[in-house]
Amino acid sequence: MTIAVTNLRVEDKLYQNRYLVDPGRPHIKVRPHESPSANLRALTHICPAKCYELNDKGQVEITADGCMECGTCRILCESNGEIEWNYPRGGFGVLFKFG
Amino acid sequence: MIEEKFDAIVVGAGMSGNAAAYIMASNGLNVLQLERGEYPGSKNVQGAIMYANMLEKIIPDFRDDAPLERHLVEQRLWVMDETSHTGIHYRSDDFNEVKPNRYTIIRAQFDKWFSRKVREAGATVLCETTVTELVRDAQDKVVGVRTDRAGGPIFADVVVLAEGVSGLLGTRAGLRKMPKPETVALAVKEMHFLPEEVIEQRFGVKGDEGCVIEAVGTISRSMAGLGFLYTNKESISLGIGCLVSDFAATMESPYVLLDAFKNHPSIRPLIAGSEVKEYAAHLIPEGGHKAIPQLFGDGWVVVGDAAQLNNAIHREGSNLAMTSGRIAAEAIVGVKRRNNPMTRRNLTIYKTMLDNSFVVKDLRKYKDMPALIHTNSSNFFTTYPRLISLAAQNLMRVDGTPKIEKEKATTRAFINVRSRWGLVSDAVRLALAWR
Ligand SMILES: Cc1cc2nc3c(=O)[nH]c(=O)nc-3n(C[C@H](O)[C@H](O)[C@H](O)COP(=O)(O)OP(=O)(O)OC[C@H]3O[C@@H](n4cnc5c(N)ncnc54)[C@H](O)[C@@H]3O)c2cc1C
Ligand code: SF4
Numbered sequence: 001m002t003i004a005v006t007n008l009r010v011e012d013k014l015y016q017n018r019y020l021v022d023p024g025r026p027h028i029k030v031r032p033h034e035s036p037s038a039n040l041r042a043l044t045h046i047c048p049a050k051c052y053e054l055n056d057k058g059q060v061e062i063t064a065d066g067c068m069e070c071g072t073c074r075i076l077c078e079s080n081g082e083i084e085w086n087y088p089r090g091g092f093g094v095l096f097k098f099g
Numbered sequence: 100m101i102e103e104k105f106d107a108i109v110v111g112a113g114m115s116g117n118a119a120a121y122i123m124a125s126n127g128l129n130v131l132q133l134e135r136g137e138y139p140g141s142k143n144v145q146g147a148i149m150y151a152n153m154l155e156k157i158i159p160d161f162r163d164d165a166p167l168e169r170h171l172v173e174q175r176l177w178v179m180d181e182t183s184h185t186g187i188h189y190r191s192d193d194f195n196e197v198k199p200n201r202y203t204i205i206r207a208q209f210d211k212w213f214s215r216k217v218r219e220a221g222a223t224v225l226c227e228t229t230v231t232e233l234v235r236d237a238q239d240k241v242v243g244v245r246t247d248r249a250g251g252p253i254f255a256d257v258v259v260l261a262e263g264v265s266g267l268l269g270t271r272a273g274l275r276k277m278p279k280p281e282t283v284a285l286a287v288k289e290m291h292f293l294p295e296e297v298i299e300q301r302f303g304v305k306g307d308e309g310c311v312i313e314a315v316g317t318i319s320r321s322m323a324g325l326g327f328l329y330t331n332k333e334s335i336s337l338g339i340g341c342l343v344s345d346f347a348a349t350m351e352s353p354y355v356l357l358d359a360f361k362n363h364p365s366i367r368p369l370i371a372g373s374e375v376k377e378y379a380a381h382l383i384p385e386g387g388h389k390a391i392p393q394l395f396g397d398g399w400v401v402v403g404d405a406a407q408l409n410n411a412i413h414r415e416g417s418n419l420a421m422t423s424g425r426i427a428a429e430a431i432v433g434v435k436r437r438n439n440p441m442t443r444r445n446l447t448i449y450k451t452m453l454d455n456s457f458v459v460k461d462l463r464k465y466k467d468m469p470a471l472i473h474t475n476s477s478n479f480f481t482t483y484p485r486l487i488s489l490a491a492q493n494l495m496r497v498d499g500t501p502k503i504e505k506e507k508a509t510t511r512a513f514i515n516v517r518s519r520w521g522l523v524s525d526a527v528r529l530a531l532a533w534r
Contacts, residue, residue: 010354013289013378020137038347045350046343048287048380069142070380071265072285075278075343087135087267089247091227095141098290098334098377099206 010050014066021065022092028064028073029084036060039076040083047073068094105131105255107431108244109222110230110268112139114417115403116261117213118157118424124222126432131253132222133246135229140210143263144288144381145417146329146336148311149204153418157425158216162198166208168331169309170199173302177365179316179326180488184365195308203309203329203336233258233272233399240442241398244268257431257441258399261424264382266405274399275392278407280347281473282386284324286340287353289361291373295333301369302330313414316484318360320351323476325414326360328369335370337361340383345476353380385411388466394453395446400427408458412465419458426452467532478517478525486513 028051033040040060043052049066052073062083074085087093109120112134120132136142148171154161173190194200218224234243234252243254260269270277302310314326324341339353339360346353360366384390384407391407394400402408403420410419430449431441439445453459472479490509513522 013354013375016375016377017379042347042350045352046285046346048285048353050352050354068378068380070285071382072343072346072380074265075280075283075382076347079277085267087229090135090229091137093142095137096144096207096377096379098208098336099140099143099145099147099210099379 010048011066014049017066017068018095018097019065020092020095022089025089026062026064027086027088027093028062028067030060030062031082031084033059033082037077037080037082043073043076103129105129105253106435107131107257107259108133108253108255109259109261110244111261111263111403111405112136112210112214112217112224112226113143113261113263113403113420114210114213115405115420115424116259117210117217118421119259119261119402119428120217120222120224121157121213121220122425122428123431124217124220126428127221128432128435130222131255132217132224133228133230133244134214134224134226136226138207138211138226139214139224140207143206143210144286144379145204145206146288146327146338146414147204147206147209147417148329148414149202149209150415150418151198151200151202153421155198157421164212166204166212167307168203168205169304169307170194171201171203171311172304172308173310175310175312177312177314177316178484178487179314179318179363179365180485181317182364183488183492184314184316185487185491190310203311203331205331205334230262230268233268235398239397241272241396256398256435257446259424259427259431260399260401260405261403261420262405264384264404264407266401269392269401269405274396275401275406278382278384278386278390280344281342282384282390282407282469284340284342284383284385284411285346285353285380286338286383287357287378287380288336288338289357289375289379290377291335291337291370291375292333293335293370293373297372298330298333298335304330307332314360315480317481318356318363319476319480320349320356321477321481322346322349322351323472323480324356327414328366334376335373337366337370342385342473342476343382344473354378383411383416384409385469387411387469388459388462389469391459391462394450395443397443398441400431400446400449402427408462410461410465412468413461415461419461422456422458423453426456426458465532471528471532475525475528478521482516486516
């Protein structure tokens with residue numbers, strides 16, 4: 001038996017969190033590419049904040065506003081230059097109330 | 100921004116950084132601590148179980164004012180398949196002692212408290228400040244840091260890198276390698292709020308007593324992973340984590356895993372009616388002894404998760420972080436007292452002291468476990484949990500089948516799925532890695 005997961009929207013989960021977004025200064029960027037590598041494509045499923053998505057040309061795009069700064073995408077895709085990863089400026093980004 | 104030169108700069112105000120800054124400041128060193136979060140703890144995630152002995156070595160009377168949730172009197176270890184759990188429960192009234200051994204905590208609150216202690220000890224703590232770069236002199240010695248605040252570099256005799264698992268500074272400066280996807284786990288966690296009485300009723304605890312559940316099995320969908328449920332005073336921390344390499348290979352979504360865990364028939368009644376107030380994600384170092392990097396060099400030391408000092412087998416991290424921070428600080432205080440420079444040679448003492456502590460001894464004991472679990476995850480996390488459930492159910496259903504036949508059926512099921520040789524080799528390898 002598998003357990004049905006109904007109405008699961010990550011956006012609703014992220015809505016609980018506190019963020020201080022730094023407008024116009026995304027801390028993660030995806031390098032332009034023709035078609036994404038396996039790791040880059042995996043991020044569209046495994047980023048816990050669902051920041052990565054495929055556009056209609058099959059390329060991976062990021063909207064880093066809900067990012068929890070976990071570092072998973074950095075571990076998978078920074079070393080070969082597929083993404084550029086920095087911490088947000090001091091004080092910005094996710095602000096855990098409980099952690 | 101800051102003109103003076105410090106004895107030490109600590110990067111990060113998590114468990115390891117606070118321990119290091121506290122010990123150095125208490126011993127009269129002029130310490131600057133830099134934290135990128137709005138307040139200490141705003142970037143940090145933990146289960147969280149906190150171990151009293153390691154904090155006592157730093158702040159002996161911490162129980163007087165530290166924000167502690169519940170002290171643990173019961174621990175449950177569950178092996179789960181889709182519809183069942185088989186568990187070992189250990190509960191003892193001995194844990195109701197004057198100075199309890201383990202507590203649940205809420206990291207954002209705990210880190211704020213610890214940071215206040217650091218400031219009271221005399222350190223300068225600057226939040227909302229991301230350290231962007233290490234500054235080195237012509238001989239390549241680390242002599243300070245640059246931050247994202249206006250102004251030039253800030254100088255110190257030694258920099259303590261307490262920057263946590265993803266530690267950009269050390270990896271970018273080439274002091275250590277980036278963690279590999281198979282040596283870090285990604286964990287997601289939610290905070291479920293419930294009235295105190297409800298938690299006490301559901302877990303059979305009273306007052307400050309607490310209970311924790313740790314779970315393995317099909318909940319991680321063949322990946323190497325662990326689910327957890329920890330009781331706080333008025334909330335339940337609930338989460339699940341698996342190796343990043345396994346996530347990348349299976350493309351499972353962590354939030355789908357978390358929701359399935361929450362909906363498991365054994366978990367759902369425990370959190371029924373709760374209000375979720377936060378969803379968090381964080382990495383955990385899982386590489387063990389083999390993943391420990393170079394720990395010190397000219398003008399720097401690295402402590403805590405940044406140094407991969409985390410015992411994944413026993414789910415201990417904060418205590419290794421606090422202890423490595425304390426030991427690094429004691430080493431630095433020693434070098435300073437002798438008026439020696441903070442060179443690689445003089446800082447070797449940090450590693451020597453750490454090697455002799457439980458931190459490295461424990462990690463060395465389990466040095467082969469990460470590889471074993473990684474290469475066998477589908478057996479350990481799916482096959483065996485299903486078999487264990489089958490065996491228990493077979494034993495417990497009373498249906499007129501003679502017991503001897505039931506036992507034979509159970510043995511057959513194990514052999515069919517894993518073969519005699521597979522079972523023996525898994526057992527031997529597990530025993531060797533555990534030894
Ligand atoms: C879900 C989960 C459950 C866990 N459960 C437990 C448990 O029950 N018990 C246990 O003992 N351990 C547990 N751990 C492990 C424990 O949380 C860690 O081992 C511990 O927090 C490590 O402490 P640290 O000081 O090394 O790093 P962290 O606590 O991560 O602190 C690093 C700090 O450095 C700051 N920082 C990083 N880079 C910079 C920079 N460039 N400039 C300024 N500041 C910077 C960060 O903002 C952060 O405050 C758990 C971990 C997770 C993720
Ligand atoms: S750091 Fe974590 S949450 Fe942020 S984009 Fe990367 S994977 Fe997603």
